[in-house]
């Protein structure tokens with residue numbers, strides 16, 4: 001069985017600047033109206049998350065930062081960061097509500113294989129700061145909660161580096177893999193291959209930065225040579241997926257060229273772990289073409305859970321990268337394989 005963690009308020013929540021608010025909320029509306037009925041027929045059930053107390057936030061954020069967001073929420077003006085994430089009246093309550101959906105998923109996983117929060121995936125929120133349309137980091141929070149129960153991995157395929165998740169979990173004994181676009185001026189500018197974790201998290205922080213022209217062949221290489229071997233050897237009981245789909249070709253904010261098939265292959269890989277008993281929390285993340293984001297989430301969810309896929313299938317297309325892009329990725333993958341095998345991680 002699968003679950004979709006959803007409250008009606010989720011149709012109105014967005015931590016983006018005003019010009020992106022419509023795209024962010026519209027994808028949740030389309031998902032609920034068009035794809036929830038379809039996913040219901042495939043074994044997903046809608047569950048309404050409770051609103052957790054703010055105490056839960058202290059698992060990943062400093063109290064001073066939580067208090068700061070509360071103050072900004074009361075004043076309702078300005079920005080929570082350098083100009084990406086606006087402060088508006090009630091932003092604290094909205095952020096807690098959004099995070100609650102992912103916490104609920106983590107808490108409910110014992111009787112489900114997959115649970116999805118469309119208002120989740122706020123991977124740019126750091127321990128002490130907001131960033132990139134993210135207030136509180138539900139990805140890191142779910143991973144910390146689940147890691148107390150069993151071996152946990154975070155897989156982040158959003159087009160942007162999960163810098164907040166990395167900041168919070170860098171020293172945690174939790175495997176973190178982020179595959180993201182990387183290039184001059186591209187947000188957030190972190191996520192290089194040599195950021196490999198420290199302390200108990202040594203060699204467990206794996207960044208795979210790929211050039212912005214990358215297509216499905218690059219994604220497939222990363223999947224086959226890093227993602228699958230890492231998950232195979234780590235053997236997580238729980239996987240938290242930051243399932244951002246802003247790397248899909250045509251996304252107005254990014255410029256990566258992944259088609260449905262990259263997300264499909266990833267979902268099939270995750271399904272293979274579900275078949276072995278792993279449980280997966282999926283969060284929405286980025287994706288700025290509403291109809292595509294809603295459709296890709298549904299495609300991923302259906303494939304991760306498995307079963308009858310006839311109602312939703314990937315579009316038959318495949319993008320190919322140029323030789324220069326491929327050679328850059330070859331070098332980075334080789335570097336990572338060498339480092340990670342020296343640590344006995346793969």
Ligand SMILES: [Zn+2]
Nearest residue numbers: 158159160286
């Ligand atoms: Zn993103």
